[in-house]
Every structure is written in structure tokens, then in C-alpha cells.
Amino acid sequence: MSDTDELLSIRAAELYYEENQTQDEIGVILRLTRWKVGRLLASAKANGFIRIEIVHPRARRLPIERRLRESTGLTDAIVVSSAGVSSDAELQSRTAQAAADYLTSLRPIPRTLGISWGRTLHDVSLHLKQGWAPGVNVVQINGGVSLNQRTGTAASTAVTIAHKADGSATLLPSPAIFERLETKQAMEADRTVAGVLALARNAQAYVFSAGQADANSALVDSGYLTVEQIDDLVSRGAVGDVVGRYIDANGRIVDPELNERTVGIQIDQLRRAPLTIAVISGNNKHAIARAVVRNGLCTVLVTDEDTANALLQEKDTP
Amino acid sequence: MSDTDELLSIRAAELYYEENQTQDEIGVILRLTRWKVGRLLASAKANGFIRIEIVHPRARRLPIERRLRESTGLTDAIVVSSAGVSSDAELQSRTAQAAADYLTSLRPIPRTLGISWGRTLHDVSLHLKQGWAPGVNVVQINGGVSLNQRTGTAASTAVTIAHKADGSATLLPSPAIFERLETKQAMEADRTVAGVLALARNAQAYVFSAGQADANSALVDSGYLTVEQIDDLVSRGAVGDVVGRYIDANGRIVDPELNERTVGIQIDQLRRAPLTIAVISGNNKHAIARAVVRNGLCTVLVTDEDTANALLQEKDTP
DNA sequence: CGCGCATCTGCTCAGATGAGCAACAATCCC
DNA sequence: GGGATTGTTGCTCATCTGAGCAGATGCGCG
Numbered sequence: 001m002s003d004t005d006e007l008l009s010i011r012a013a014e015l016y017y018e019e020n021q022t023q024d025e026i027g028v029i030l031r032l033t034r035w036k037v038g039r040l041l042a043s044a045k046a047n048g049f050i051r052i053e054i055v056h057p058r059a060r061r062l063p064i065e066r067r068l069r070e071s072t073g074l075t076d077a078i079v080v081s082s083a084g085v086s087s088d089a090e091l092q093s094r095t096a097q098a099a100a101d102y103l104t105s106l107r108p109i110p111r112t113l114g115i116s117w118g119r120t121l122h123d124v125s126l127h128l129k130q131g132w133a134p135g136v137n138v139v140q141i142n143g144g145v146s147l148n149q150r151t152g153t154a155a156s157t158a159v160t161i162a163h164k165a166d167g168s169a170t171l172l173p174s175p176a177i178f179e180r181l182e183t184k185q186a187m188e189a190d191r192t193v194a195g196v197l198a199l200a201r202n203a204q205a206y207v208f209s210a211g212q213a214d215a216n217s218a219l220v221d222s223g224y225l226t227v228e229q230i231d232d233l234v235s236r237g238a239v240g241d242v243v244g245r246y247i248d249a250n251g252r253i254v255d256p257e258l259n260e261r262t263v264g265i266q267i268d269q270l271r272r273a274p275l276t277i278a279v280i281s282g283n284n285k286h287a288i289a290r291a292v293v294r295n296g297l298c299t300v301l302v303t304d305e306d307t308a309n310a311l312l313q314e315k316d317t318p
Numbered sequence: 319m320s321d322t323d324e325l326l327s328i329r330a331a332e333l334y335y336e337e338n339q340t341q342d343e344i345g346v347i348l349r350l351t352r353w354k355v356g357r358l359l360a361s362a363k364a365n366g367f368i369r370i371e372i373v374h375p376r377a378r379r380l381p382i383e384r385r386l387r388e389s390t391g392l393t394d395a396i397v398v399s400s401a402g403v404s405s406d407a408e409l410q411s412r413t414a415q416a417a418a419d420y421l422t423s424l425r426p427i428p429r430t431l432g433i434s435w436g437r438t439l440h441d442v443s444l445h446l447k448q449g450w451a452p453g454v455n456v457v458q459i460n461g462g463v464s465l466n467q468r469t470g471t472a473a474s475t476a477v478t479i480a481h482k483a484d485g486s487a488t489l490l491p492s493p494a495i496f497e498r499l500e501t502k503q504a505m506e507a508d509r510t511v512a513g514v515l516a517l518a519r520n521a522q523a524y525v526f527s528a529g530q531a532d533a534n535s536a537l538v539d540s541g542y543l544t545v546e547q548i549d550d551l552v553s554r555g556a557v558g559d560v561v562g563r564y565i566d567a568n569g570r571i572v573d574p575e576l577n578e579r580t581v582g583i584q585i586d587q588l589r590r591a592p593l594t595i596a597v598i599s600g601n602n603k604h605a606i607a608r609a610v611v612r613n614g615l616c617t618v619l620v621t622d623e624d625t626a627n628a629l630l631q632e633k634d635t636p
Numbered sequence: 637c638g639c640g641c642a643t644c645t646g647c648t649c650a651g652a653t654g655a656g657c658a659a660c661a662a663t664c665c666c
Numbered sequence: 667g668g669g670a671t672t673g674t675t676g677c678t679c680a681t682c683t684g685a686g687c688a689g690a691t692g693c694g695c696g
Contacts, residue, residue: 022651
């Protein structure tokens with residue numbers, strides 16, 4: 001397009017979008033036919049001079065969602081807008097809200113819903129509305145009785161989600177990680193625990209988050225792992241944890257021995273499940289989000305715009 | 319509007335603006351009539367959820383221009399958008415470009431154009447296109463042979479503007495400020511200089527910028543004033559300089575004695591002129607811009623969005 | 637319970653807009 | 667210089683959209 005046409009398209013856009021003039025009127029002002037004005041406006045849009053943003057906590061980015069679905073093979077992607085967000089916490093709250101919305105609109109409603117625990121899932125539970133689904137049985141899919149936090153963070157998440165659905169919660173009364181393999185095996189042998197795990201394995205849908213592998217991990221906070229252990233895992237390629245299990249960029253378990261001592265469903269169970277919803281948001285979670293999506297650990301991803309763009313970008317530069 | 323309607327309006331906006339769906343189609347998706355969709359979209363706009371921005375160096379902000387004209391009585395206001403601008407320099411360059419555009423479109427074309435000098439005016443001269451006006455006589459309205467900068471900054475501005483208009487430049491061969499009043503008076507008595515000043519007083523239009531009163535002033539750079547002198551002026555109420563003369567917030571000369579030693583047209587000559595174009599941009603120039611506009615020193619203001627908003631804001635809070 | 641008021645909903649209709657088409661202009665290549 | 671190709675312009679027509687209106691619905695108050 002010629003330089004003067006570019007300038008004209010800007011003048012036209014000002015009159016059209018800021019002054020609410022009709023294309024006809026703009027034609028009179030700029031001494032153009034209204035068709036020319038229409039084409040100038042179209043070219044201004046095509047050149048990206050017109051930026052339309054939806055500024056609202058509940059706003060989503062549908063075009064990015066579509067591109068994500070197409071490039072990753074996810075069955076669904078929910079991407080919340082980061083327009084006007086000032087903090088990571090706000091972004092995560094928006095994402096949790098979107099996840100809650102998604103769960104609410106799920107059809108068919110899953111009879112059994114397997115969930116992990118953590119800050120994100122807790123947030124999701126708070127955003128669900130009373131009566132969001134009728135009679136869902138919520139089951140914990142990984143261990144999580146906190147060692148040194150106020151008890152019940154993990155349990156309360158499940159209970160809240162179940163309560164708001166007028167359903168029941170099945171808790172997994174076990175630590176996330178045992179120090180000795182034998183203790184873990186003994187625990188799993190217990191009839192009650194085995195029953196919960198069987199239920200977890202047969203859930204119709206899973207909702208989980210993921211943590212970046214760093215010193216702020218919830219597993220460190222809870223006392224299951226030390227910072228040194230995390231450093232070691234990172235040096236062996238770990239990018240983050242999913243249902244308490246550390247994986248590398250290729251979705252493989254980093255430390256099989258540690259994995260064996262971890263209570264809950266296996267990574268492979270997520271891979272096989274027909275509906276697994278990952279809720280991952282925050283600027284430091286791009287790597288683990290990539291690992292989860294790339295390796296088919298979820299069928300649905302709920303995330304924020306920045307993380308989604310990070311996922312898309314690497315696709316373009318193989 | 320109800321909460322669920324607000325959410326619906328966001329969903330509708332996503333489909334309308336990001337997915338280019340028709341209101342009819344959106345109605346089918348959201349199970350609404352197309353009229354309802356139309357109203358939801360209108361309400362999303364009214365609530366400010368839809369932000370439309372024109373991102374282009376030449377973009378202007380017409381609504382702000384209109385409000386400025388209405389609230390200040392300016393005959394014209396040109397406000398460049400600051401969308402996507404990273405530095406003050408870029409903003410000033412955009413403003414200079416807009417000033418050049420404005421000059422180019424001036425009708426009737428002034429036969430004699432009085433200009434000041436400085437970084438901004440120089441920028442304007444560079445943005446003018448060859449042949450922007452036929453045969454304008456450009457005349458300097460204040461002294462400005464640099465003392466310690468590379469010679470000719472002031473002169474080259476006038477010459478460039480005149481040259482690009484295929485016109486002539488009349489320079490004011492004098493320092494901006496004399497140390498002794500007598501020298502200044504002797505200078506003005508000189509036939510040549512008196513002739514230039516007479517021409518300057520009779521110019522049909524003026525273009526000038528203004529400087530904030532601080533250590534970075536061009537008058538300090540050029541060696542006419544010391545930082546201490548500026549501090550003194552500020553302590554006496556000076557907010558900045560116009561054609562080399564320091565004024566306070568009420569548009570009054572701060573130091574009459576200094577003013578007497580300054581060569582060029584008087585502030586009052588600007589007040590009386592039918593067409594005076596002030597080009598003022600930058601985040602540190604809000605105060606001097608306010609003084610210029612409030613006190614009728616210009617009839618046309620070319621500025622940036624931030625400065626314009628600063629001018630408008632104070633109007634709202636008297 | 638019934639009335640009046642305010643809001644909401646679906647509609648008509650006219651004006652605004654985008655897609656597609658034919659005529660025309662500009663450019664390029666022999 | 668001639669012909670082909672590409673891009674531009676003004677137009678017709680079908681579709682989309684907003685204003686205005688009448689009836690429906692909901693709400694508060696006596």
C-alpha cells in the first residue's frame with residue numbers, strides 16, 4: 001500500500017472508531033468514495049493498526065485458543081486475557097475462574113472427578129458456585145496431607161469442590177511422598193487406601209495443576225522435598241511436577257526411585273484418560289506447561305495469554 | 319446490568335471482535351436473539367470493556383482534540399496518540415511530524431511565517447516535505463545565534479523550512495539575550511535588525527515551541543543563562559520560556575529586566591496574533607504547556623496525548 | 637391482590653457495510 | 667509498441683446492524 005494510503009487509512013480509522021462517523025461521512029471529509037474508505041479501514045485492520053482489546057477479568061482469547069487447539073491437538077483450550085493485569089496472582093485468579101467456568105459448563109457432567117491439590121486447585125474451588133454440578137464424587141488423585149502447613153489445604157480443596165456440587169468427597173489419607181518405599185507399599189496395601197486409589201484410577205475426568213521445579217514448589221513448602229533435592233532434580237532435567245511427580249521436557253519421570261515413593265495415580269494414567277484438564281498459569285510456569293502439553297498429559301488446557309503465546313511461539317521456531 | 323448479562327456481553331464481544339462472527343451467529347451460539355446480542359455489545363462498549371486503539375506513529379486522538387478545543391477556546395488542537403510509544407524522544411518526534419502535517423495543510427497559506435528555534439522546531443523542519451508550501455517567507459522571531467553549540471542550529475531551522483517551501487528565510491542575526499541592556503538597544507537600532515524585527519512583528523502566522531524551566535533548557539545549553547539563574551527564575555514562579563522569555567503560570571514575565579535584554583518579539587505580540595501555533599510535547603512540559611494555553615499565548619496547540627490529558631484533567635478539578 | 641411504572645424483548649425498517657464484478661489503469665515483458 | 671498481467675476503482679446487490687416502537691414482563695406500592 002502506498003504511503004499516502006497508509007496515512008489516509010489512519011485518518012479514516014480515527015473518524016470511524018473514535019468519532020463514530022459513517023464511512024459515507026468519512027468519504028465526504030477525506031474526499032474519497034465510501035468504498036475506498038471501506039477498503040482503507042480494512043487495510044488498517046489488516047496491517048494491525050487497529051488494536052481491539054477486551055478488558056475484563058473474564059475475557060478470553062478465542063483466536064489463541066483456536067491456534068493452540070490446532071497446533072497441539074488439545075481437544076480444548078481456554079486462554080484468559082492478560083489485558084490490564086498487574087500481578088501474577090491476578091492472572092492466576094483469572095485462570096482459576098476460567099477453570100471453574102469450564103468445569104461448570106462440562107457436559108456430560110462427570111460422575112467421578114479426580115483432582116490434585118495446590119494453590120491453583122484451591123483457587124478453582126473457591127471460584128466455583130454453589131450448585132455448579134449436581135452430585136459429583138470428587139476424589140483426590142495424589143497424596144497430600146501436609147506435614148507442616150495448616151492441615152487440610154489439600155483436603156479442603158476436594159471437600160469444597162464436592163460440597164458446592166452437592167456431592168461427596170473421597171480423600172486420599174496419605175502423605176504425598178514417603179521416605180521409605182516399604183512404608184509406601186504397606187500404605188497402598190491398606191484396603192481403604194487401595195480403594196481410594198482404585199476410585200482415582202477410574203475417575204471419568206481429572207483436574208490438576210502443575211508446579212515449576214524451583215525452590216517455591218508446594219512440595220518444598222510442605223516439607224516433602226528439600227531445596228537441594230529440587231536442585232538435583234533440575235540438574236537431571238526436571239522442569240516441574242504433575243500430581244507430585246517430577247518430569248522432564250519430554251514428559252518422562254526424572255527420578256524413578258522418588259516416583260516409586262510418591263503416592264497417587266501414575267503419569268501414564270493421565271495420558272490414557274479421556275478427559276484431563278490442566279490448569280497452569282503464571283510467567284514462571286511456561287516450561288512445565290510446555291512439557292504437559294507436548295507430551296499429551298492433558299486433553300484440555302486452561303491457561304493465561306502469556307503462557308499460551310509462549311507455547312505457540314516455540315511451534316513456529318522448530 | 320445483571321452479572322450474567324455482563325458475562326454474556328464479554329462472550330459476545332469475544333465472538334464479535336476476535337472471531338468476526340455476525341450478531342446473528344453469536345445469537346445462535348449463546349442462545350439469544352440477535353437484538354439482545356446487539357444490546358449486549360453496546361453495553362460492553364458503554365461499560366468500557368471494549369478498548370479500541372489506533373497504533374500508528376501518525377495517529378491522532380480526535381476526541382481529546384475536541385475536548386481541548388471546547389474547554390480552552392483554542393481554535394484548533396492537534397493531539398498525537400502516545401499508544402505504543404517507548405521514549406519521550408519518540409513522542410516528540412511524532413508531535414513534530416503532526417506539526418509539519420498541520421503546517422502543510424494550512425489554508426490560506428501564510429505569506430510570512432514567524433518561527434522560534436530549538437530542538438522541537440528543528441524536528442518540525444526535518445519532517446516537512448519538499449514543496450510543502452509555495453513561497454513562504456520564514457522569519458526568525460527571537461535571537462539565537464548559538465554561543466557554544468555548533469553554529470547555525472537556529473538559522474538552519476529557518477532556512478530548512480523556507481527552502482522546503484521554495485521560499486526565503488529572513489534570519490535574526492542576534493544573540494538571544496544580551497548581557498547589557500545598552501548593547502541590546504544598540505543592536506535593535508541597527509537598520510537591518512530593526513527591519514527583521516518589524517517583519518517578525520507583522521508575520522501572518524507564528525510557530526513556536528516552549529521550554530520547561532530547568533537545567534536542561536536550550537538557553538542554558540547555549541550558554542545564555544546559567545543553572546543558577548534558572549533556579550532563581552523558578553523560585554520566582556517561572557514555569558518555562560516562550561520565544562526566549564520566561565513566564566509564570568499566569569503568563570506573566572517573571573523577570574522584566576531579563577526580558578528587556580532578550581531579543582525578539584514580545585509575548586504580547588503572540589497574544590494579539592490571529593494564528594499562533596504552539597508545538598509542545600513531552601512529559602516534563604505539562605506545566606509550561608498549561609501556562610501557554612491558559613493565557614492565550616497560542617491559538618493552535620500541537621501536543622501529545624499525555625500532555626493534553628494533563629491539560630484536561632485540571633479543568634475538571636478547579 | 638391489583639394497579640401503575642419501569643424495564644425488557646422481539647419486531648419493522650431504513651441506513652450502513654462487505655463481497656463480488658466489470659471496467660479501467662499501470663506495469664512489465666518481449 | 668503491443669499484449670498480457672496485475673492492481674485499482676466504482677458499482678450492484680445481499681447482508682448486517684442500529685434506531686425506534688409496541689407489546690410483554692417484572693416489580694413495588696397501596
